[in-house]
Amino acid sequence: MAIVSDHSASNSLEEDFGANDWLLEEMYEQYRKDPGSVDPSWAAYFETHDAPGDGNGQTAPAARATASSPAEARAPETESAKPRRAEQPSTSGGPGQPPAQQGATASPTTARPAAGRRTPTVERAAPIKESRPTTPGARGGVPADPPNPANRPNVALEEPLRKLLRGAPARTAKNMDLSLSVPTATSVRSLPVKLLIDQRVVINNHLRRSRGGKVSYTHLIGYAMVRALETHPEMNNGYDVVDGKPTMVVPAHVNLGLAIDMVKGDGTRQLLVPSIKSCEALDFAQFWSAYEQMVKKARAGQLTLEDFAGTTITLTNPGTIGTNHSVPRLMQGQGAIIGVGSMEYPPEFQGSDPDKLADMSVSKIMTLTSTYDHRVIQGAQSGQYLKRLHALLLGEDGFYDDVFRSLRIPY
Numbered sequence: 001m002a003i004v005s006d007h008s009a010s011n012s013l014e015e016d017f018g019a020n021d022w023l024l025e026e027m028y029e030q031y032r033k034d035p036g037s038v039d040p041s042w043a044a045y046f047e048t049h050d051a052p053g054d055g056n057g058q059t060a061p062a063a064r065a066t067a068s069s070p071a072e073a074r075a076p077e078t079e080s081a082k083p084r085r086a087e088q089p090s091t092s093g094g095p096g097q098p099p100a101q102q103g104a105t106a107s108p109t110t111a112r113p114a115a116g117r118r119t120p121t122v123e124r125a126a127p128i129k130e131s132r133p134t135t136p137g138a139r140g141g142v143p144a145d146p147p148n149p150a151n152r153p154n155v156a157l158e159e160p161l162r163k164l165l166r167g168a169p170a171r172t173a174k175n176m177d178l179s180l181s182v183p184t185a186t187s188v189r190s191l192p193v194k195l196l197i198d199q200r201v202v203i204n205n206h207l208r209r210s211r212g213g214k215v216s217y218t219h220l221i222g223y224a225m226v227r228a229l230e231t232h233p234e235m236n237n238g239y240d241v242v243d244g245k246p247t248m249v250v251p252a253h254v255n256l257g258l259a260i261d262m263v264k265g266d267g268t269r270q271l272l273v274p275s276i277k278s279c280e281a282l283d284f285a286q287f288w289s290a291y292e293q294m295v296k297k298a299r300a301g302q303l304t305l306e307d308f309a310g311t312t313i314t315l316t317n318p319g320t321i322g323t324n325h326s327v328p329r330l331m332q333g334q335g336a337i338i339g340v341g342s343m344e345y346p347p348e349f350q351g352s353d354p355d356k357l358a359d360m361s362v363s364k365i366m367t368l369t370s371t372y373d374h375r376v377i378q379g380a381q382s383g384q385y386l387k388r389l390h391a392l393l394l395g396e397d398g399f400y401d402d403v404f405r406s407l408r409i410p411y
Contacts, residue, residue: 179329189386192363257314274307285406325367341367
């Protein structure tokens, strides 16, 4: 009589193994190869239980235990006796049987009765859901695979587009090459701009009610640069080689260059640096007017060679696009170029409540840089010039009084 395994007992015992169920499978594989090589307790367990992980009621190991002799029990399993087969072996001895089954008898002691045969079930693994989206940006799962460079053409063999520079861009490139021959150094200074901001508000409110127009921060800073040269004229000096000898050039006037970033119709950018002539003789209203006229000529494409000639010191304001501070290039013949950074709270205060910052007297700051020709200007002179510029923008020596007076603002 064949031994029938207890299916419920099998499930409960296998569940007791928990995370160690791998050991059950390992011992079963060893038992299949040689039943005598395992501990008798393992042999007794496998003789009365299903194959590990099977759970479908098959009792092939138990049936093998009913062989008529130990030799038969240790004989290699045939395909019909493997416990994981989905089909039960046939008990007939017809000619169509495999050779391993033709020698088997159909006696009740060696074959399972037809009434007691269970229909095996084949467990199908649940389909694994692909967690990676098929397209970039799809929701769920992990990010999509990046493009595979192996599937792209060899970009190293593609020729770049070469475009010949002409006109102003070609002149700018030539000037940049020439600037490499100028040995420069740079001084940096930061200053609070609360007063500058407030005074500009007062000025523009008055202009809106009267003559119109608008004063920018660059107007006020440029005029302060000219005023600061009254006490530090050496920042306006230049360098030249005369008869093969190094020579300092002291210009007769202050010709303030304005770095104007122009956006052309095709989207390309172009840097123009025309200059306002004889700035030292202008009050703020005249300086403001000359500044606006130069910008209008640049935007209209009406600048002449005279507008570019004779520049002694230059103002550039990358702070308008958020740059903290810059170290610009200095052209030959000029003594210095002043860079103006953005007006912003110190990083540790950015994002704070403006009312709280006002209560704490925390001001926005602006960083100025002075890049100068070190052959004719020394670091101490550059630092003193920035200090004077700092003082004027804080209202010393009646700076804003002169501005208000020239614009006829009654304050």
